[in-house]
Amino acid sequence: MKIVIIGLLVTIFAIHESQQTYAEYAEYIDYLDQIHQIKTKPIEDFTTLSKKFDDLEKKFEDLRKTVTAVKTAELPKFVKIGSKYYYIDHAEEVNWFVAVDKCRAMDANLAGLQSMEELKAVSDKLTERDYWLDINDLGKKGVYQTLSSGQNAGFLNWHDGEPNNGSGNERCVVLRKIRSKYAMNDEKCEIKHHFICQKNQLE
Template sequence: MKISLGYLYLLLLWAFGSAATPIGTGSQAAVLENRTSANFTAIGDKLYYIEETLRVNWFRASNICRQLGGFLVNLASKEELQALSRQLHPARSYWLSLYDLAEPGVYASQANGRDAQFLSWSAGQPDNIGGVEHCIELWLSGSTFQMNDAQCEMPFHFVCESD
């Protein structure tokens, strides 16, 4: 049985969960030490935490969200994207919960394991440049935030969601 490297990462993320790594070490710890579930803000009918200081890879962002009691944001609609976008910095990119690590071209949510219920791709995306873009970021494309596939190891800001 052949297992892709991306799928192996996902299995490790699931297996070790938030206990795998502490919320931060070194300079990351200083940035994150005051982050708690109290830092979540209501936008529409959901609670979000928008990380504007720290840039981390998709796996680390997922772990941080879980340690804060949430998960990487799982956008459900165009209306939710628009409401959240008003709170995002236009010069920054943000990790979402979506990935296609298990099956290329099939986007699922790390938050619930289900296929993506909402996608809003930037023009020409997803393009999986070099066959290594398997995690989804939200970036400003033109005048609106839209989705782009990117290498999971890239450092971006992130958005957590909580129930």
Template sequence: MLSLAIYFLCSLIAFGVYGSPPDPKNCGGFVCVLNDPPNQCGQFCLAALRPLIDHIAMQKEWNTNDAFKLNKTQVKLENIEKQQETLNNLVSQDIEARLQKMENQLQELLTKVTTAPLPLKAVVLPGFEKIGKRYFYVERTHQMNWFAAQKTCIQMGGQLAVIQDEQELEALRSRITHDTKYWLGINDLVNEGEYVSWTTGKRVPFLKWRPGEPNHARKGENCVNLFIGAMYDNGCDIRYYFICQAAEGN
């Protein structure tokens, strides 16, 4: 196609430059008689059209190069997009895995916190000692009436003792003077014959009366004391030693 176009252009140039076909008898004037028209015209056309041919070839090469570069750039962009997508997927999966791991660890921690019993550290009040399973304070110096003894125990962080059972009574007997009287936190001040804890107002869980007690021998015998391992009712205004327990709501 390109050769045909060149040939056509050459013909036009030849006619334009030289006019009508030369008369072989006329060698003068302005018309040059061609001895070898094909070769002479071809050389002339090539010389005249060389810039155009070169431009067309260069333009074609540019177009080819541009298309190649564009295609190559497109491929690179597609590769970058694929790599970016892959990286995004990997990052997303890694973040999800980390979040899931953190959530599992948090759930395990919450489960342990809510199900495991918290260790309780016993608070030992000054002057209190462990007797049996609980902590008690035995006053051996000052005697007070029942109300003053109760107030003193409260100020120390406890209350007048309420013995829980026979085992606790025996543990206390081993730590107190056998023939000394001690106030306990038991009374029937509200209802006669209904012995309750002063702190809670509830019936006490354990009573061990001396035979014949409580006898209400005189008016106002509404408070309970411990003597020789047994319990007595006595007037609340009498001054005795006393036993405190660490406050437990009994």
């Protein structure tokens, strides 16, 4: 009886071992098959992948050119007048504070003309009646300074009778054309005018 039981146990163990061995063998065969598929994968797959990459690279380059073109088109056009660069706005009218922000957004400042030569050179490019300048007396009434430097304005050229603080609160300076001549006039900062931005050099 004991011999029969032992025989059955040996048989069961042998079957179990053979099943485990077969499972391992099947797994090994599957692994070899995968390696074989990788080794024999058609070279056309690589060519196709390479072409897709080239196409993607071309699309990226086209997109880069498009973005650059759009940015360039949106950049304000600064022109050299004398030794400095100016952006003269002819399209919109804003108050003095907005004009300051718009120039700063261009890495520039409102123009602070420093000589009669600069005034005449810039005036030749103007087409509208009024343009905001960097000059103001917001710090102390009657003391005109440039916002960009915080120093007293080195050059002032007023129209006759100006500055007169006519409305009682004219604290910003505009370049105004009267009888075909551009000169400075004090003005309420909230009034909307065109503006001139200035850079000493381009990037």
